[in-house]
Amino acid sequence: MQDPSRPATGYPAPPYFQPNGGQAPPSGAAYPYAAPPPYPQPQYYNPNSSRTRFTRSFVRTFFATIICLFVIFGTIVFITWLVLRPTLPRVRLESLSLSNLSANGQSLSGTWQAGFLVRNENKKMSITYQVIRSSIFYKSTYLSEAQLPPFKQETKNETALNATFSAVNTYVEKRIVDDMNGDKARGSIPFDVQVLASTSFRSGAWRLRTRVLKVLCRNALIGISSNGGTSGRLSGGAKDCQVWT
Structure with a gap:
């Protein structure tokens, strides 16, 4: 009789089950065991991103504010100019x-x-003339100049100015001398008188920027005797001058 404490012998071992006949699973076939869940990818945190967004927002706000201020200031200046409407003086x-x-x-x-x-x-603006210089020309040829004193004009005000020009043995081209003597022989010599003045317009506390006022009195004829005359006066009466800035 066989001892029960000894293992049984003489029986074949149970066969090992191999799926798919022991062959490797075909490509793309599902693995018999469930795949583990994917590991979450780590996210990169940039500590400067919030600072960059703040800087961009600040720059946009700053430039938008500057543009708005310029628009408001320009509108105020334009409206003030329309109300006051500075007019150039008459000379x-x-x-x-x-x-x-x-x-x-x-x-x-x-x-x-x-x-x-x-x-x-x-009617609403005074004018200040700060630096005034006047020159005299003959056919665009400079002859002499004079400095005039500064002054201020209130609204609807008139001011008389006097200028004295002097030339002593001043060199000029011979053709200029010949032309002047030719005009003298015909009884009158034309001269152009120019005035340049640094001016500013003001109404109360409102003051416009300083501008250079330009005045030109063209073709002022001085009647002079052709028979050895050396002096003469303006003929044809007073002349209105061209004024611009």
Whole structure:
């Protein structure tokens, strides 16, 4: 009789079950065991991203504010300009005289005296003339200049100005001397008188920027005797001058 404590022998071992006949599973076939869940990918945190967004927002707000301020300021200036509407002064050449004229060879001598009347046409703005310089020309050729004193004009105000020009043996081209003597022989010599002034318009506390006022009195004829005359005066009466800035 067989001892029960000994293992049984003589029986074949149970066969090991291999799926698919022991062959490798085909490509794409599901694995018999469930795949583990995917491991979550770590997310990168940039500590400067919030600071960058804040900087961009601040820059956009800053520039938008600056643009709005410029628009508001420009609108205020434009409305003020429409209300005040500064008008350029009116300038008239009241008198022009010449004495001691001498034009020989390439030398010119003479003394000119000019009188201007300046009128401020504005009803709400005063005008300040700070630096005033006047010059006299013959056919675009510079002859002499004079410095005039500064002054201020209130609204609807008139101011008389006088300027004296002097040339002593001033060099000029021979053709200029010949042309001047030719005009003298015909009884009158034309001159152009120019005025440049640094001006500013003001109404109460409102002051516009300083501008250079330009005045040109063209073709002011001085009648002079053709028979050895050396002096003469403005002929044809006072002349209105061109004014611009």
